[in-house]
Amino acid sequence: MTNIFTEISPALRRRHAAETRFMWFGRIAIFIAIGFLVVMIGSIAWIGSGALKQTQVELSVFIDPQEISADAIADADYSKLVKSALRSRFPEVKKRRDKKNLYGLVSYDAAYTLRDKVVADPDLIGQTVNIWFVASDDLDMLIKGNLTITGDEKMRRFDDKQLGWVESLKQEDAIETRFNRAFFTSGDSREPELAGILGAFVGTALTLLVCFCLSFPVGILAAIYLEEFARKNRWNDLIEVNINNLAAVPSIVFGLLGLAVFLNAFGLPRSSPLVGGLVLALMTLPTMIIAARAALRAVPPSIREAALGIGATRIQTVFHHVAPLALPGMLTGAIVGMARALGETAPLLMIGMVAFIVDIPNSILQPATALPVQIFLWADSPERAFLEKTSAAIIVLILFLILMNLVAILLRNKFSQRF
Amino acid sequence: MGEIPTAPFVSGNRTRRRLGELVVHILLVSSSLVAVGVTVGIVFSLAFEAFQFFKMVPWQDFLFGTEWSPQTAIREDQVGAEGSFGVLPLVVGTLLISAIAMAIATPLGLASAIYLAEYATPRSRNIIKPVLEILAGIPTVVYGFFAALMIAPFIRMTGSSIGLEVASESALAAGIAMGIMIVPLISSLSDDVINSVPQSLRDASYGLGATQAETIRNVILPAALPGISGSLLLATSTAIGETMIVVMAAGMAANLSLNPLAAVTTVTVQIVSLLTGDQEFDSAKTLSAFALGILLFCVTLVLNIIAQKIVKHFREQYD
Numbered sequence: 001m002t003n004i005f006t007e008i009s010p011a012l013r014r015r016h017a018a019e020t021r022f023m024w025f026g027r028i029a030i031f032i033a034i035g036f037l038v039v040m041i042g043s044i045a046w047i048g049s050g051a052l053k054q055t056q057v058e059l060s061v062f063i064d065p066q067e068i069s070a071d072a073i074a075d076a077d078y079s080k081l082v083k084s085a086l087r088s089r090f091p092e093v094k095k096r097r098d099k100k101n102l103y104g105l106v107s108y109d110a111a112y113t114l115r116d117k118v119v120a121d122p123d124l125i126g127q128t129v130n131i132w133f134v135a136s137d138d139l140d141m142l143i144k145g146n147l148t149i150t151g152d153e154k155m156r157r158f159d160d161k162q163l164g165w166v167e168s169l170k171q172e173d174a175i176e177t178r179f180n181r182a183f184f185t186s187g188d189s190r191e192p193e194l195a196g197i198l199g200a201f202v203g204t205a206l207t208l209l210v211c212f213c214l215s216f217p218v219g220i221l222a223a224i225y226l227e228e229f230a231r232k233n234r235w236n237d238l239i240e241v242n243i244n245n246l247a248a249v250p251s252i253v254f255g256l257l258g259l260a261v262f263l264n265a266f267g268l269p270r271s272s273p274l275v276g277g278l279v280l281a282l283m284t285l286p287t288m289i290i291a292a293r294a295a296l297r298a299v300p301p302s303i304r305e306a307a308l309g310i311g312a313t314r315i316q317t318v319f320h321h322v323a324p325l326a327l328p329g330m331l332t333g334a335i336v337g338m339a340r341a342l343g344e345t346a347p348l349l350m351i352g353m354v355a356f357i358v359d360i361p362n363s364i365l366q367p368a369t370a371l372p373v374q375i376f377l378w379a380d381s382p383e384r385a386f387l388e389k390t391s392a393a394i395i396v397l398i399l400f401l402i403l404m405n406l407v408a409i410l411l412r413n414k415f416s417q418r419f
Numbered sequence: 420m421g422e423i424p425t426a427p428f429v430s431g432n433r434t435r436r437r438l439g440e441l442v443v444h445i446l447l448v449s450s451s452l453v454a455v456g457v458t459v460g461i462v463f464s465l466a467f468e469a470f471q472f473f474k475m476v477p478w479q480d481f482l483f484g485t486e487w488s489p490q491t492a493i494r495e496d497q498v499g500a501e502g503s504f505g506v507l508p509l510v511v512g513t514l515l516i517s518a519i520a521m522a523i524a525t526p527l528g529l530a531s532a533i534y535l536a537e538y539a540t541p542r543s544r545n546i547i548k549p550v551l552e553i554l555a556g557i558p559t560v561v562y563g564f565f566a567a568l569m570i571a572p573f574i575r576m577t578g579s580s581i582g583l584e585v586a587s588e589s590a591l592a593a594g595i596a597m598g599i600m601i602v603p604l605i606s607s608l609s610d611d612v613i614n615s616v617p618q619s620l621r622d623a624s625y626g627l628g629a630t631q632a633e634t635i636r637n638v639i640l641p642a643a644l645p646g647i648s649g650s651l652l653l654a655t656s657t658a659i660g661e662t663m664i665v666v667m668a669a670g671m672a673a674n675l676s677l678n679p680l681a682a683v684t685t686v687t688v689q690i691v692s693l694l695t696g697d698q699e700f701d702s703a704k705t706l707s708a709f710a711l712g713i714l715l716f717c718v719t720l721v722l723n724i725i726a727q728k729i730v731k732h733f734r735e736q737y738d
Contacts, residue, residue, distance in 0.1 A: 021632075026534025030530075219450075250687070252712070254461075
């Protein structure tokens, strides 16, 4: 009689191998997904970290009294002063092309830096002062090592002569990379070295404010109605199906709605945070309602029965007892909804928040842009220097997303009650 | 009711209370109607503008035309002054990119859902699940940027090293980024579905001597199939409606092609490119975006309704 085990053991081994393979499929799938996440965030953070630093160039500028009239200090031609400072630093430069290249080392913002200095302190007129100027984006990229400086001279952004100037400035310690404050304190700019995210950030904050103020109350009230008051009938079923489907409508369709209704029919100001907030509010409303309903459902019926039992009306029961208990859960859902709205880009493109806006908006009616839209705009720019700005803006956006989600988690942990 | 003595001030109070409650009740009802209003608003605004469009371009040309080159005439007698509004190249492009995305997301999402639901220890599950969900929380503009910056050049490089011609804005690059984006959607929905398959089915299968993998393949997956297909439909609808990834990583030119290495464009890309920049609201070019919008809305709506029906039916089966 053959042993039954020797008979089945090859098959058993095969089956166990299949078992292990199967488990590894799952592990590999998770590894691929998380690996992609790590590579994506890691590489973007790596590129974006460059934008925290800014290259600056020190020049000694002779503030020529002949160029500045005493009664209109701010109107003088400061770019001329900066140019002559560069010329006197490199007296050997004579050809027109070379001079143009030389002036290109500092940002065109240098003239304004100088003007602000002189306006703030008119005593400087007639003196020679050392001032740090923001370098142009090309020089910035060169110093950060993002430009190729080998190969054919004509194909490069810096020819050997320019590299010589940079080298000589470097030897005098007249080139430094410093913390890039401008990135966090200024609005958008056509010049990558001057572009900042504050404008987009304020635009996003205003938009989200409008969005929250509209969708949170409406979402809560709708949830209270559906969960606490609505009888189960056809009409309320329709509302419910409708909300579930609305949550899955592509966001760009909400943008089309905003364009057709808020801009064309109501004539609200284009590109404004008001319209952006309205559109995002409509988009987040289903999420808010669904989250708020889940929070209300978690409040045990005994609370309601107790309140009703001592003579409260249904409205009193809900507003004095049920809703306050459900509020942390509702807020958590609201923050998650707002985090989604924070990253939303497509509907904002539809309502014109994609315009190039330098000023930092200070009301919900002014044209503005939003952080994700700013990322989209910068990602489209051809300049190499915008690449690190885009990545840095993405990191800022993701940090805020993480922050919002952390707040939501903390809120949930702090107020979560087991009944 | 019998004789219940009530002081006048109580009853006065009560009418005031009733009135207040009525106001609150109306407020509650109207809030819940906002959501319905939004749907009605979407349908009517899209339909209105699309109607204007179909007055200029016959709907047969729109739905069955094979050439898409929207333009407004600068001169009356210009060649091709009408522009052509055949939506087929866009539909094919959208389906191609969504199909690539689903081809990537389905195996990854299902395998991770099975692992999380059946194999993972509670501790590793508590770590892996939120990390996967980060993928869903990252704004799509980031995926678009990454696809255009890293994935597309990588595919192009790999392609040219083995002698393939790859467009710099290939459908494959956008599809891969989109696929990774929808992995958590599929995995978390399928995870829920697999978890709701009753334990008794597993126990019965183990009792007959099946291994865990055999149980999953032969018992749990067939039982969970309706729910899983619901989650796949929802993911497809997300992929079709996704905008930023394709705007940044897919092409603008409408090619009627099924080659994943070629540049194709999608419905959402065209909506964005038609409506950003200067618009006049009487041209067929601008209005065609709304016709595309209503097409997109209808397709995703149908997919969602079917998916929700399936999932709901599945839930009821095991409740």
